[in-house]
Amino acid sequence: MAEKILEVKNLHVNFKTYAGQVKAIRNVNFDLEKGETLAIVGESGSGKSVTTKTLMGLNATNAEIPEGELLFKGKDLLKNTETDWQKLRGNEISMIFQDPMTSLDPTMRIGNQIAEPLIKHKRMAKSEALARALELMKAVGIPDAENHLKDYPHQWSGGMRQRAVIAIALAGDPEILIADEPTTALDVTIQAQIMHMMWELQQRIQSSIIFITHDLGVVAGFAHKVAVMYAGEIVEYGTVEEVFYNPQHPYTWGLLDSMPTTETDSDRLVSIPGTPPDLLNPPKGDAFAARNHFALDIDFEEEPPFFEVSPTHFAKTWLLDDRAPKVTPSENIQNRWARWPEIQKGLKK
Secondary structure, X not given: OOOEEEEEEEEEEEEEEOOEEEEEEEEEEEEXXXXXXXXXXXXXXXXXXXXXXXXXXXXXXXXXXXXXXXXXXXXXXXXXXXXXXXXXXOOOXXXXXXXXXXXXXXXXXXXXXXXXXXXXXXOOOHHHHHHHHHHHHHHOOOOOHHHOOOOOHHHOOHHHHHHHHHHHHXXXXXXXXXXXXXXXXXXXXXXXXXXXXXXXXXXXXXXXXXXXXXXXXXXXXXXXXXEEEEOOEEEEEEEHHHHXXXXXXXXHHHHHXXXXXXXXOOOOOOOOOOOOOOOOOXXXXXXXXXXXXXXXXXXXXXXXXXXXXXXXXXXXXXXXXXXXXXXOOOHHHHHHOOOHHHHHHHHOO
């Protein structure tokens, strides 16, 4: 049986604002096994980044966690002191942020930035840390690394800077690597290179990865499990094959349907109508009901539980109740992923 390295239980995160209390994360549960990749997907504002920043103790000062547990190797991280967090960050758990230009110090040479966590966490001498930084630069595919060790971030392209950020995150040999939309600012060719590089590195060092994205297609051949988030909650959770082949929540259907493919013959992109709810006052019932074409009367009155589709697949929708009418996703979604084995094989060459 695989070893669970992280368990998130009943996590709630609120933010105090002048307008009131924003209930940003509500009853989030998931786990992560050693060497596994979990993709957390959803629209902007769904709670993906807040969830993972909570794992790093990096939420804003106006955040409060009224209940929940974050068990990392059996220890509840919510009981950490600031000293505990500083020992953890960049060492046991590392994070790759979305924009490499704002993640890197513009006044500091790239080599020194990669060496910094080695000096801090591994107590290496500077010369030893720089030698290791050079190895990491080569490992993440930076060409002619010896001649770029003393470069500044502005001298590098976006793809090269993102590789540097990944090298910094990997420097401490973390057991969990959190990647917060690391390919969003890059063109599709560089996206594919970065994804393939992260997959290869994971096979080599056996880190667990939490990959945050709004694009299900990015993680099609990369993740093992997928958690679909909406309005601060996980609404569907399962293996990547289950979520792609057999999606059960109408929100997941909408995300899949809105992805253009080479087979798309319409000149208009499909989108999910409406906007997410205001989490100052979360709606009664199912948070997605107002945008759900298949919403039932009960969706506006009572929050659905998680229904078990399989031992590894769960969805939070009343449509899975035995009394509900039988609804299936559009033919477009079903056909779109018929080429799943081909997609998976292509991404993992």
